[in-house]
Amino acid sequence: MEQQIPYKIYLDETELPEAWYNMRADMAEKPAPLLNPGTHQPLTAQELDGIFCEELVKQELNETDAWIPIPQEIRDFYKMYRPSPLVRAYCLEKQLDTPAKIYYKFEGNNTSGSHKLNSAIAQAYYAKQQGLKGVTTETGAGQWGTALSMACSYFGLECRVYMVKVSYEQKPFRREVMRVYGASVVPSPSDTTEVGRKILAEHPGTGGSLGCAISEAVEVAVRNPGYRYVLGSVLNQVLLHQSVIGLETKAALDKYGVKPDVIIGCAGGGSNLGGLIAPFMGEKLRGEADYQIIAVEPASCPSFTRGKFAYDFCDTGMICPLAKMYTLGSGFIPSPNHAGGLRFHGMSSTLSQLYHDGYMTAVSVEQTKVFEAAEQFARVEGILPAPESSHAIRVAIDEALKCKETGEAKTIVFGLTGTGYFDMVAYEKFHDGQMTDFIPTDEELQASFDRLPKVDA
Numbered sequence: 101m102e103q104q105i106p107y108k109i110y111l112d113e114t115e116l117p118e119a120w121y122n123m124r125a126d127m128a129e130k131p132a133p134l135l136n137p138g139t140h141q142p143l144t145a146q147e148l149d150g151i152f153c154e155e156l157v158k159q160e161l162n163e164t165d166a167w168i169p170i171p172q173e174i175r176d177f178y179k180m181y182r183p184s185p186l187v188r189a190y191c192l193e194k195q196l197d198t199p200a201k202i203y204y205k206f207e208g209n210n211t212s213g214s215h216k217l218n219s220a221i222a223q224a225y226y227a228k229q230q231g232l233k234g235v236t237t238e239t240g241a242g243q244w245g246t247a248l249s250m251a252c253s254y255f256g257l258e259c260r261v262y263m264v265k266v267s268y269e270q271k272p273f274r275r276e277v278m279r280v281y282g283a284s285v286v287p288s289p290s291d292t293t294e295v296g297r298k299i300l301a302e303h304p305g306t307g308g309s310l311g312c313a314i315s316e317a318v319e320v321a322v323r324n325p326g327y328r329y330v331l332g333s334v335l336n337q338v339l340l341h342q343s344v345i346g347l348e349t350k351a352a353l354d355k356y357g358v359k360p361d362v363i364i365g366c367a368g369g370g371s372n373l374g375g376l377i378a379p380f381m382g383e384k385l386r387g388e389a390d391y392q393i394i395a396v397e398p399a400s401c402p403s404f405t406r407g408k409f410a411y412d413f414c415d416t417g418m419i420c421p422l423a424k425m426y427t428l429g430s431g432f433i434p435s436p437n438h439a440g441g442l443r444f445h446g447m448s449s450t451l452s453q454l455y456h457d458g459y460m461t462a463v464s465v466e467q468t469k470v471f472e473a474a475e476q477f478a479r480v481e482g483i484l485p486a487p488e489s490s491h492a493i494r495v496a497i498d499e500a501l502k503c504k505e506t507g508e509a510k511t512i513v514f515g516l517t518g519t520g521y522f523d524m525v526a527y528e529k530f531h532d533g534q535m536t537d538f539i540p541t542d543e544e545l546q547a548s549f550d551r552l553p554k555v556d557a
């Protein structure tokens with residue numbers, strides 16, 4: 101007889117992973133290296149050390165160690181909010197009347213409200229170990245900035261956050277949370293940096309973009325001794341730290357002998373998805389098991405489904421390293437109508453390589469459909485989801501409805517990356533019928549592709 105599975109599968113503290121899992125160690129085709137934007141040569145650890153913390157550079161470049169121990173101080177911090185629950189969505193299953201079994205890993209159980217704290221605390225720890233004074237970063241909607249502020253205050257580091265100007269204005273409460281944790285928050289583009297002043301001169305009145313805030317944060321870190329830049333997604337090191345999500349998920353499922361058929365995650369820069377799938381992808385890469393893995397992205401910012409696999413800048417100011425990834429072009433800025441997050445023009449180079457090699461699939465969804473799914477989920481499962489997370493909910497529901505048609509009882513696992521309490525302006529637009537779906541035309545995308553840097557590699 102099948103063992104009754106509880107609504108929530110909790111692991112206890114002793115079951116918290118002791119090491120992060122590095123998928124790249126098991127990849128036959130490694131992701132392409134970061135390139136120096138000037139010379140187009142692979143960046144050396146020494147060059148990267150000027151931008152990032154030393155230990156994080158080692159992690160960034162490490163393609164050989166499958167397991168990297170989690171330092172005790174980080175595990176101690178994790179214990180305040182981890183292991184996070186894996187929830188069996190019995191109520192959603194019932195409402196959908198589907199034979200599918202749906203699980204979600206909930207990462208919203210901390211003040212920052214998302215999975216980003218998993219990497220923020222690791223990055224702050226290594227900055228502190230190196231004896232730095234502080235770190236700089238960018239934030240879009242504010243989740244990363246909040247997570248990093250919390251992590252920096254815990255270790256007594258200064259934290260300067262360049263916040264995309266539209267969000268700074270639309271989400272004053274996010275900004276105040278960061279200030280509770282002692283961060284200084286600057287709307288971007290700003291006149292505090294050279295690149296900011298240049299962007300302001302070219303686009304007066306712009307609401308900013310993530311790419312532009314990244315340029316500002318990097319400039320400040322590089323010019324001030326004792327400071328380094330940290331990034332909340334896209335990079336290999338961030339996927340590494342987020343593997344704690346997937347490792348816990350797998351441990352919880354293994355307790356009950358459950359093997360997922362489909363694993364779904366939303367994809368902005370790819371960190372939560374890369375973390376959730378990590379141990380499952382490891383099995384897939386080693387030929388031990390097979391899973392269907394689906395990345396979900398907004399139709400208004402479709403990096404995987406309509407982007408080019410090419411070297412590109414991670415920022416608008418074109419001062420960051422070049423990464424080979426699925427990209428819409430670093431000049432691509434999603435429509436201002438887009439309220440669902442996941443606005444970054446590129447994608448993790450690890451996930452890009454895996455997608456390119458056929459280890460995972462991707463779909464894009466329109467935002468009104470995403471908010472419909474968000475609300476459907478909130479009403480039966482109780483949690484008010486972040487718009488980003490709701491992309492995964494949308495596709496989980498769609499997959500469960502397919503099962504209803506075919507009668508298959510597939511096991512579906514998705515990442516519920518966070519809560520949406522700071523996204524009520526977006527929910528308001530949805531309720532008032534003011535939310536529209538925006539899909540860029542092929543011509544618009546082509547114009548952006550035409551500006552990709554020319555790299556022979």
Ligand SMILES: *Cc1c(COP(=O)(O)O)cnc(C)c1O
Binds near residue numbers: 214
């Ligand atoms: C930042 C964020 C995402 C997207 O970032 P990834 O790096 O792609 O994971 C998804 N969900 C929430 C709640 C976020 O804050």
